[in-house]
Amino acid sequence: MINLSYKARSSWLVLLATVALSAIVIFIAKVYIVQQYQHAYTELSHNVLSVRDDIFKIEVTNGKDYDSISDALVGTERHVQQLQKSLQPNNLSVIARALLSDPQIVLNANRLSASVASLVADLETILRLKISQEYSKHTINLLQQELWQEMPNSDDRLHMIGQTMELAMSTQVSPELASSNSFKSLRIHSQILARIKQDISSKTQQVLNAKVREDINEQEFFWLSVVEGTKQSLLVSCMLLVVIFSLYYRVQVQEQSRKERRILESLVASEQEKEMLALVAEHAQDGFIITDKQGFVTWLNKGFTTISGYTLADLEGKKPGSILQGQETEKGDVDKISRAIKAGKSIASEVVNYHKDGTPYWVDMTISAVTDSDGDISNFIAVERDTTARKQMQDDLAKAVIKADISNKAKSTFLATMSHELRTPLNGILGMAQIIEPNLDNPEHRKQIQILLESGNHLTSLLNDILDFSKVEQGKLELESELFRFNSVLEPISKTYEPICDEKNIQLIVQNEIDEKQCFKGDKSRIRQVIYNLLSNAVKFTEQGSVSLLFKQGVNAEGQQGIEATIIDTGIGIRPERLASIFDPFVQAESSTTRQYGGTGLGLSIVKQLVELMGGTISITSQVDKGTRFAIFLVIEQARVQAENTVSKGIAPSNLPDSINILIAEDNKINALVAKTFCQRLGHVADVAINGLEAIKMVQTNQYDLVVMDNHMPEMDGIEATKVIRSRLKLDIPIFACTADVFQQAHDNMINAGANHVLTKPLQEQSFRDALSQHAHLICKTHLAHEVSQTDNRDNKVVALARHKEEELNITEADIDFKQLLEIHDGNYAEIEKMINSFKVFAEHSITQLIQAVDKDDVKDIHILAHSIQDMAANYYASRLHNLAKEVEAVTATGVIPPLESLQHLINLLEVNIHQNQRFISRLHQQNKSNQVS
Known part of the structure; x- marks a missing residue:
């Protein structure tokens, strides 16, 4: 103040x-x-x-x-x-x-x-x-002189003398003088002079007055x-300035006195503080020790004596390290302290010292350099705290962490083992149920099998929830990144729950405002899992009314793009006090919920973890007996929209050959039977190996287009067998790993060993079909390679590509679906003719380019041409041409030129369709003429 x-x-x-x-x-x-x-x-x-x-x-x-x-x-x-x-x-x-x-x-x-x-x-x-006046006087004098000479008598001269003496002009003059012009002028100038004198007198008096x-x-x-007033103001200002300077000097003197008093008070307080600090240092539990700049002890407190047992008399004049350190003291720490002291730097360290009685103890030590007014080091002060108890606690905690890690690993091992052991028989149950279902004609038996499948799928869902929760808990849940359209996420969910909602007599409302052509990049399966879990809960807890799904694209508060999803139901609702814990694991809204509806209470916890793992948010609002509303924002990257090929439903979704050879390596007979049956139902040939060693022998002696490799097998497991096939046998045959382990590490091990894909047990027929479609290009490459080798073993007669005449071609191979074209274009013959002519130009150009590319061994051009032919065939519903072009594209994608037989066949199909198109156009023209005649 x-x-x-x-x-x-x-x-x-x-x-x-x-x-x-x-x-x-x-x-x-x-x-x-x-x-x-x-x-x-x-x-x-x-x-x-x-x-x-x-x-x-x-x-x-x-x-x-x-x-x-x-x-x-x-x-x-x-x-x-x-x-x-x-x-x-x-x-x-x-x-x-x-x-x-x-x-x-x-x-x-x-x-x-x-x-x-x-x-x-x-x-x-x-x-x-x-x-x-002077001028008049001068004129009068001249006139007088002139008249003097002209005056005839003495009287006139007397009169002239009077005039000269400036007397009054007399009237009694001689007539001759009076009539003289000079006299008249003299008289006038005399009058003027009199007036001038009078005016001079008057002006002079006026000037004087x-x-x-x-x-x-x-x-x-x-x-x-003004000067005097200004000087007085100047004097006042100078006096005021003197007064101000006097006051300023007085204020400075007072301030100086006050500062001196404060310095004196500070010195007194400093002395008191030093006494207090000395008292604190003397009686503190921490040890204080002071050395000179060479490191010799000059003072220590009682706390140091309590910690080490040494008194000042024991250590004075000695270096502390030479007395306190011993066998267990880390030499690196000692050297670091010595270097810091020599460099005059402060240092903190934790070392082992020895008590006077020889007992080791840990101290947390801080050594600081003290400098004098010149900046030179005068002393070192060390503060030591006994940390033996803390170190012991840390050791105990480290041991506890090791035990916890061992326990956690044991839990993970137990979950992995139980997952495998549960999924293995579950794979057999669900697999056999899937095999039996299509073969049952009895509706009652089919219903019973469906119940079996639903129960098995529910058991799989519960098992997946537990395993997903374990992954999240361990931080091992990883997200995939793939391109997808949102309809591919939503459609399977809608198709699954439409019949369920119909059966419960509740309405399922789906409003999807997301552009069906918009591509996204993210983990499609986990997004589907989030929506599936929330929809499953909504349907489960809703007895009447409706369940609504609303989807649209949006932006969150941070400006990130994503998808807003809202799930609304008219079910039982949740009490407000239960909302805070609804996302906790193993928690359900009411204790009676589990008894009435079942469930583990993990679904919402996993949903929340997945949403947050994807950088999104989830919120809930609910009213008892009125329903619940979940609002989700999922951060999903938008990808560039890719052009879609219009493929007829009549064209196969995969370019796989009608029949391929598959090797199934599986030690469990039931699982092997399930996998083999799936393959046979798809029209493929399957062999079974009971372990990895047998699988290796069979791939050496037979030509397989695909290997389905189980992980856990006796004698040699699937990982080891895959490594042998890849590293030792140098085979690039596609391998699908099949395992009951759902942990990412197990999947990564299979992929790292050389597997192309991992199937999870219990094996689903649809997931097997999806895997075949996804890796069809690899399977086709292997299949074509086998066909080439077989063709080469025979006498290959195709040595160069060539065109053919119409009569040399097999017209039955033409496969453009003109019926589909007519339906799509509403019988517009002009538009169809335009399309067919366009196909002819494209096909002729493609044949020429294909022959030139083969002549130059340009696999890249062949690949581009095959892709273009495939797209064109899809637009004309030519399934045979489409599939063959896709096979050629798959082979060239690996950098290999396909067999000439396949390329010649592709050229043949193009030529056949060209001729077939011309015949069709001719028929159209004839039909138009007939219609006009009629």
Whole structure:
């Protein structure tokens, strides 16, 4: 508070001093300017009076006096006008205008200027009259001299003498004189002279009576008073400045005294603090030890003695390390401390010291360098704290962590083992149920099998929930990244729950505002799992009303793009106090829920974990007996929209050959039977190997297009067998791993060993079909390679590609579906003809380019042409041409040129369809002519 008061007083005094100095400068400037005008008006007064006196005593006969007096009058008038003009506000500088702001200055100047101007005019008149007087006198003298000579008598001369003596003109003159022109002129000039004298006398009296002298005196007095007033203000300002400086000096003295008092008080407090610190250091539980700059002990406290057992007498003059450190002390820590002390740096370390009785103990030590006023090191201070108990606790915690890790690994091993053991028989149950179902004609038996499948799928779902929760808990759940359209996520869910909702007599409402052509990049299966779990809960807890699914694209608060999903039901709802824990694992809204509806309570917990793992958010609102609303935002990257090929439903979804050879490596007979049956139902040939060793032998002796490899098998497991096939046998045959382990690590191990895909037990027929379609290009490559080798073993007669005449082609291979084209274009023959002509141009060009590419061994051009032919065939519903082009594309994708037989077959199909198109066009023209005739 004192400091603030001092600063405020000093600031005000400095401000006042600045104002006073500014005023002094202003007053000095004003005095200077005013004195200049005072001197100017004094000079003007002197000039005016001097000119007046000169006029009164002027000698007209002296021309120089007249000129000088005339110039003086003009100069005087100009001088007073210049002074008047210089005092006008418009002609003053900004500073002078501020200093001479008194309006009386201008008024006095104007009045004096007018008086002087009037006086100069009167003096000029007197000057002119005097000149006229002298002129008249001179003329009279000349006339008198002339008349003197002309006067005939003495009386006239007497009269002339009277005139010369300036007496009154007599009327008694001789007639001759009276009639004389000279006399008449003399008489007139005498009268003029009399008037001039009278005017001179009158003007002189007027000049003498003028107030110009008073005005000049008043002006001089005014400027003198301004000067004196300004000087008084200047004196007052100087006195004020002296007073301000005196006060400022007093404030500085007071502040200095206050600072000295504070320093004294600080010194006293510092001494007291030092005493307190000494008391604290002496009785603190931490150990304090002080050494000189060489590291020899000079002081230590009781706390150090308590920790180490050594007193000051034991360590004084010695280096602490030589006494306290022993066998278990880490040498690296000791060297680090020594280097820091030698460099004069502070250091913190934790080392093992030894008590005076030989007992080791841990200390957390901080050594700081103390410098003097010159910056040189004078001492080192070490603070030590006994951390033996903490170190023991850390060791105990480390052991506990190791035990926990062992327990966690045991849990993971148990889950993995149980997963495998449960899924293996479950695979057999569900597999056999899937095999039996299509073969049952009895509706009751089919219903029973469906119940078996539903129960098995439910058991699989529960098992997946537990395993997913375990993955999330261990941080091992990883997201996939693949391109997909949202309809592929939503359609399977809708198709699954539409019949369920119909059976429960509740309405399923799906509003999807997402563009069906928009592609996304993310984990499609996990997104489907989130929606599936929430929809499953909504349907399960809704007895009447509806369940609504709303989807649209949006942006969250952070500006990230994604999908907004809302699931609304009219079910039993959730009490407000239960909402906070609804996402906790093994928790359901009510204790009766599990009894009435079943479930593990893991579904929502897994949903929340998955949503947050994808960078999204989930929220819930609910009212009891009115329903529940889940709002989700999933952060999903938008991908560039890819063009879709329009493929007829009649074209097979896969370019797989009708029959391929598959090797199934599976030790469980039931699972092997299930897998083999799936293969046979798809039209493929399957062999079974009971372990990895047998699988290796069979792939060496037989040509297989695909291997389905189980993981856990006796003698040699699937991972080892896959490594042998890839590394030792150097075979690139496609391998599908099949395992009951759902942990990512097990899948990664199979992929790293060389597997192309991993199937999870219990094996689903649809997932097997999807895997075949996904890797069809690899399977086709292997299948074609086997066909080529077989063809090469036979006598291959195709040595170059060639075109054929129409009669040389098998017309039955033409497969463009003209019926489909007619339906799509509503029988528009002109449009169809245009399309067929376009196909001909494209096909002819493709054949030419294909032959040239083969001649140049350009596999890249062949690949591009095969892809273009495949797209064109799809647009014309030519399934045979489409499949063959797709097989060629799959082979060239690996950098291999397909067999010439396959390429020649592709050319043949193009030629056949060209000829078939022309025949179709001819029929169209004939039909049109018949219609016109009729």
